[in-house]
Amino acid sequence: QVQLVESGGGLVQAGDSLRLSCAASGRTVSNHLMAWFRQAPGKEREFVAAIRWSDTYVADSMKGRFTISRDNAKNTVYLQMNSLKPEDTALYYCTSGYHIANPVANRASYDIWGQGTQVTVSS
Secondary structure, eight states: OOEEEEEOOEEEETTOOEEEEEEEESSOGGGEEEEEEEEOTTSOOEEEEEEETTEEEEOGGGTTTEEEEEETTTTEEEEEEOSOOGGGOEEEEEEEEETTOSOTTOGGGOOEEOOOEEEEEEO
């Protein structure tokens, strides 16, 4: 059974940093497309970042602030978020799809989702 467990969310102030973690079991992160999406109250779930082999993808609105990375030995994916803004407040989901899935920013490319970790940024 494949499981993705997110951690690292919390309440921070604008300008702070957070690192989210996604620990995978039952699936090797280095062999799959791994990504983060987020969903704010009343809004659609949106793409944040993805990693596949040595390639990374970050949503345009988050480039320069968010970075996705992977630790193969720990089978874990990370999302480093810097210079956080109140509009980054959302439930952040880790997700996984098959390595050839495209497009990476499309929810339909992913078949496994974690339960999410809440990030709240106060002004």
